[in-house]
Amino acid sequence: MSRDQQPVFDCQQCGDCCSGRGGIHVKPDEVEAMAALLKLSVEDFCRAYVEASALGPRLTIAANGFCIFFMEGNLCRVHPVKPFICRQWPFLPVLLVDPDELEHAKTACPGIDPACSHEDFVAEAMRQGRKNNL
Ligand code: SF4
Ligand code: SF4
Known part of the structure; x- marks a missing residue:
């Protein structure tokens, strides 16, 4: 089927990308945005929703393995301000440079x-203006 008929990416909303795989690591500006959305101080937000990991702070992984x-x-509770990597998926730099990863x-x-x-x-990623993340 040609690319005109079948999109490279069409989220099926299965939720799989919100579980496991080391969790979602967060940066201070992302924490601030999510805290503001939930009307919490950064301290309260971190107490409730952020945990330490070997690779730095990440969103807490619930007992069921999901974010x-x-x-x-x-659905994502912080969808309007979800971390960059969540918005970027699946056009992550590693998938853009490594066909095996794709x-x-x-x-x-x-x-x-x-x-x-x-x-x-890669062409679709570029089309969507994500080339600068390479
Ligand atoms: S992006 Fe996530 S929710 Fe969408 S189809 Fe892929 S794994 Fe499922
Ligand atoms: S922040 Fe939202 S989109 Fe990102 S992993 Fe958590 S639930 Fe999924």
Whole structure:
């Protein structure tokens, strides 16, 4: 099927990308934005929703393995200001530079067209103005 008929990426809202894999690491500006959305101080936000990890602070991983902000219906509680990596997915730099990583991502994310080539994927990322993240 041609690219005109099948998008490179079409999120199926399965929620898989909100679980496991080391969690979502956050930067201070991202924490501030989420705290503001929830009308909490940064301190209270961090107490409730951030935990330490070997790679730095990350959103707390709930007992079910999902991000603390993953809600019923596969929705994100902080969607308007969710961390950059959540907004960037699946057009992450590692997938843009490594075709093998893209193939691996296809097995985890049903939103990525399994038939799309790495070239198509990169072209779509560029089309969406994400080239500067390479
Ligand atoms: S894993 Fe892919 S299809 Fe599922 S919610 Fe995440 S981006 Fe969408
Ligand atoms: S912040 Fe939202 S989009 Fe990102 S992992 Fe958590 S629930 Fe998913």
